[in-house]
Amino acid sequence: MKSPIPDYLAEVLGASAGTGEGAVADYIPELAKADPDRFGVTISTIDGVLYSAGDADVEFSIQSISKPFVYALALADRGLDGVLAKVGVEPSGDAFNELSLEPGTGRPRNPMINAGAIATHSLAGAPGLDAAERLERVVAGLSAFAGRRLEVDEQVCASELETAHRNLALAHILRSYDILEEDPTQVVAGYTRQCSLLVSTRDLAVMAATLANGGRQPITGEQIVPPRVARQVLSVMTTCGMYDAAGDWVTTVGIPAKSGVAGGLIGALPGQVGVATFSPRLDAHGNSVRGVHLFGRMSDDMGLHLMDVPAPSRSVLRKVRRFDDDGRSAIVFQLQGSLGFTTAEVVLRAVVEATPVTERVVFDIERLQSVDRVGRVMLLEVVRRLSLDGREVLFLDPDGVIPDPEPGDGGALRVVRSREELRAQRGGA
């Protein structure tokens, strides 16, 4: 059997290719040379499987799509507060090349506008690096996200540098506010090289998947940035990633995203996928026309919208069974699915209602699919409270779904690995 996913991608690619609208960026000759009809898409799962269609291997300059990744590097290197002192997180409502600084402090509104991205570039790596070291930190970091060494398109870079007047202007203003503490000219030179790194949609999809995967690169397995950093970056992409079309994007597509002027566009859905498209024709906001269309289609078809309510689950409580065991009343709660706050609350409620009449409580957690931090804490708190109420509590956990369970202060818990052992326990009581 052939996987239907590439077929699906080919189909939506075709459907989105119809539009001949938009124009290739022409503010520098090198970008204007781009073939306007190139069109590619790649989806990367968070365990590193890639599906592509169209011109997925064509390389183009990363441009503004570098911004969230360098923001991630800066956050990893300087800490959240260190970066927030220099660059904000509020949407600007402004077009992509406008000055948008906080009155008084000169702090760029967010790291996705040029002013913020220039400041962010200077925050990657340790303070005090020279310009070459700073640039190497950025290139190495982006390469780590991509899983391969990325190279600069020297022609694009030279072309951009020649007309980098706005960025130089921004850098000088940032320098005047001490947002930038280094030589503005060198920072812009470094930032321009950053934007000129060559990538394909394959690279970008994996990079996006790394953010969706809590900062761990799906293929190399390297933890590029901590989960808290990935969360921060995705949050900022949600409100600031699509320039002044942020609200439209969040309502219709609902995937944290970032676009670049060379035609790239990425989306990253936490815990799910990274997606990248490439089509150089841009709309008035500076976003890829066909990329935006394709993302809308995929969000609808694949249910990837952040605000889509998940499908109703079967109850976390598969069965509740009571029995009398040698004169001792007992109850078994068989759990299934994911245990998080919402589902743990259901368990907890059932226990509250049921416990008064039993002496022994068994949680059969063999069918639990996943357990997050708060689900674990809540279940163990239930165990603790049951213990303090004089109940004997057991986990039936053949696969170690909840490792090292510690019910805490005053709690007691026995873990059994099989039904046989459970039965033996029962007999032994």
Added chain:
Amino acid sequence: MKSPIPDYLAEVLGASAGTGEGAVADYIPELAKADPDRFGVTISTIDGVLYSAGDADVEFSIQSISKPFVYALALADRGLDGVLAKVGVEPSGDAFNELSLEPGTGRPRNPMINAGAIATHSLAGAPGLDAAERLERVVAGLSAFAGRRLEVDEQVCASELETAHRNLALAHILRSYDILEEDPTQVVAGYTRQCSLLVSTRDLAVMAATLANGGRQPITGEQIVPPRVARQVLSVMTTCGMYDAAGDWVTTVGIPAKSGVAGGLIGALPGQVGVATFSPRLDAHGNSVRGVHLFGRMSDDMGLHLMDVPAPSRSVLRKVRRFDDDGRSAIVFQLQGSLGFTTAEVVLRAVVEATPVTERVVFDIERLQSVDRVGRVMLLEVVRRLSLDGREVLFLDPDGVIPDPEPGDGGALRVVRSREELRAQRGGA
């Protein structure tokens, strides 16, 4: 056993109460009278269980928290395009009482600023209603969200009306642009009554949970607005709900939210919970100081941030088993957990790798916890493709997890309800 959740809520309430910062809104005397030390919180699950602590039953005027709900009513009554023609969805970056209209059209930037909310009020109900009918549509709609008839605080309403100069100004400007097509004075009168409806955190938590639950009221079970509307409202709350602190809120708390000047604050996490707090002291953005603090704490403790990557799940593929059955090769894929795009992709990949060598394919879906639209579509497409490749495909689905499965064009599928039946099938082949 006593549920630990109220204890938890009481604990975080205490921790957040420490701060005496902020000031009660004083632009009208009735609000200035509020007891600044009131503090309450309620959490509502999407199946309608409420947990509260503190002053959860104290009533206060809903104020701006009415905005997302009336936006939902307008979307339900006029359709997305009908509402978008009059009110945008872009964050404004402006403070809560400023004019923020799109140049040229006069369209308010979003429904969470006053200009947008006034326009939205006039869009609830059918066109052509008179002012009293329009207001009744709004009150009845909000009451449906709350699950009880809400009443106006006549003193607050009268007090607000006396000083409604800014809202009157906004309404007249909107009228000048034909965004408002009704008498501005009457619309402001209706909008002021809307804002003066009395609610408690219990009401608000259930109302928020209704949005989190795809528009279905958790207690009454009524579908107040369609799921697509709830998604739109949550999206707009994400980018526009917290005035000019939207970016800060999304990064730190990460829950679609809305605050009101009387001290209320709600959050709604799709598929999970509705939360409401009440504390009248406001910060400079007009948001409840202790409410913001409490939400931050709960988001962290309970893992409610939108961008938090879910806990790693056990693979959707519990077991893959091959056997030879009377000379016919067969393979069984035992699935567990949730089937959506991400997990369906894993199944699909396994099938692609495995199928060439078997003649019969069984999907044991008894342990599937949930199946969303795209998961269903993908699995059935796999069935179809396997059929076309000449395979015999069966679902073992005792509980009807996938109702009415239709593999479509050229596909064939047999569903069996028990292992015995499966064994019989096998024998019968």
Added chain:
Amino acid sequence: MKSPIPDYLAEVLGASAGTGEGAVADYIPELAKADPDRFGVTISTIDGVLYSAGDADVEFSIQSISKPFVYALALADRGLDGVLAKVGVEPSGDAFNELSLEPGTGRPRNPMINAGAIATHSLAGAPGLDAAERLERVVAGLSAFAGRRLEVDEQVCASELETAHRNLALAHILRSYDILEEDPTQVVAGYTRQCSLLVSTRDLAVMAATLANGGRQPITGEQIVPPRVARQVLSVMTTCGMYDAAGDWVTTVGIPAKSGVAGGLIGALPGQVGVATFSPRLDAHGNSVRGVHLFGRMSDDMGLHLMDVPAPSRSVLRKVRRFDDDGRSAIVFQLQGSLGFTTAEVVLRAVVEATPVTERVVFDIERLQSVDRVGRVMLLEVVRRLSLDGREVLFLDPDGVIPDPEPGDGGALRVVRSREELRAQRGGA
């Protein structure tokens, strides 16, 4: 002989009529009905002689041209500080119907934008007048400027009131800031009547000439507002009268001016003339296309630009003559032209150089054309200083050009009315 001025006006009218550009204001039906080809001009001297060409007697609604005159009334009635507390004097750089309020206070930037004009309307007359009394103060005041009772165009007024949404919005915002202390609806009603008063270019030219004449109506001779008020109004017209084209107007035309949306345009050059044109076609700034053109032509032809350096004058010192009179040295300074700071300084300088050698000093001021306050003060100070140095000082002033001359502390002065008397004086010494 026929005066060449009407011929000149007819000629420039013809030259400016060529352009068919611009469009009649169409935001209300009554204005849209205006005949776009009407074109008239009137010049009023500050002694009340009128020269006209074209449609000088056609009546049209005064609209925004009422603003400077009502500002004058408010200044006269409430004092400069009383008005400045509510309305500023800074150019706004904004288009004519935009909100342009000072952040924080809500004070309109100047009285020539609508927000400022609405506030100004409420400042005409004493505090506490009711709406009808306030309106009567305004109508009576404007009528005094025009020298005849002005009447409201009731159709225009009714039409404007129906679509006065923006002005109502502005009034409500001003009320919210307490800039307006009266009922916004009534103030807008009064302001709309003010704008609907019917005038011709003859009326407007005389009204403008009144401002140019220090507030004294050239025909009736009535002092409508004090000179200091007229100066304030002309100053504000200079920087704020032509909406966002103020800089362009000042550089090219250089005459304090104000335009109205019905097609009127006035200019007032201090001490010289009032000019008014009427042509309903407006440019993008809302100014009359042909009016602007005509003013440019007149400014050039007639040397009316504020910054035009006056023609070089013959020296204020016509002759300085020394002689010996019966053994007493004497000197006569024969003055001519205007005596102000600049010319008094020349006199003073000559006296400083000349006096050491004479015993008697005569100022022959028969040929002085005018003497302003500072010229008088400076000349009398010279007299005082000469007296203190022991000189005998005389004025030969047959026509009483300097009435009641008092050289002050320690000064002595004899005034003679004829050369004969002077000769007698000389003999008598």
Added chain:
Amino acid sequence: MKSPIPDYLAEVLGASAGTGEGAVADYIPELAKADPDRFGVTISTIDGVLYSAGDADVEFSIQSISKPFVYALALADRGLDGVLAKVGVEPSGDAFNELSLEPGTGRPRNPMINAGAIATHSLAGAPGLDAAERLERVVAGLSAFAGRRLEVDEQVCASELETAHRNLALAHILRSYDILEEDPTQVVAGYTRQCSLLVSTRDLAVMAATLANGGRQPITGEQIVPPRVARQVLSVMTTCGMYDAAGDWVTTVGIPAKSGVAGGLIGALPGQVGVATFSPRLDAHGNSVRGVHLFGRMSDDMGLHLMDVPAPSRSVLRKVRRFDDDGRSAIVFQLQGSLGFTTAEVVLRAVVEATPVTERVVFDIERLQSVDRVGRVMLLEVVRRLSLDGREVLFLDPDGVIPDPEPGDGGALRVVRSREELRAQRGGA
């Protein structure tokens, strides 16, 4: 006798010195070193006489006061249209160091803000000059205004260059819009040298007087820029010279002006005086506190406000006399004072009323003080029309007040130089 003007200046200097408010500019160390108590004033007449008090000879850097003069040089070198294409003339309402560019074109709003002044610097001299040549044009031009070679304060210049980040930013933005066509770094270097030129109030007063004198340097007599350029510069100073306090300045002081951050302040009243003050303490607008106070005092005392209506003149018509001369009726109009549009109109009116009954018309213009272009044109038109009506027209003009009078098409005029000649003419007729 001692001139009272220095005494007056000393007195107002003392009165204005009282205020210890304001603070020395401290954005660069060199300016912060300035002695805050320095205070000087100089008045220059337009014939080059200087009056000073206080620290009139102390040198300080010219800073922004260079802007109007370099604007004058650019206008002289590139023409009005050439400069308008790059720099506008509209007030910006912005503070002195803000970006204030026209949307779309990037054209600075006016030449008095930094962006406009930087662009203006690059427009001085011919296109294509190298940076050193451009700078020499600027320094030579400013020196010509001052009447002596000005020198750069190298320490101030070096200090400014070190912190010229904002100006570099502006220059790069201007370069990005092609407003600036040269290397931004070199233009800023040149502009910074321009601002670092050392001047005293004596220099500045003469420079201002040059503008007031139609571009002719009062002392050297050199025509530095054409009169039309001086008029343009004074117009722009009126609306844009005092940053965001322009309206306040025009209403209260009413003199075209420009301030500099080192504490200088100049005013230029067309046809009258140039004034300069120096006091380093600045107000929040960046204007010298004591300079502003002093200017207000002088404007009041000396009647220098642009909008002050001039003192009433004696009528331009001194006498009208009719007589019968050997059977031929004749009329003599004796004129006095200044002949401009306003006064010529009076003459013209008298002639229109009087002429039907006479055959010979004499204009006795011996007592005319000045005649401007339009006055001359109007009087000669009267002559022409009288000729065409069959009248004989004579000028009695002993001093050649109206040189080369040509009444034009169909006109005839005889000029006599004395009453004797007039009498002889009469006899000869």
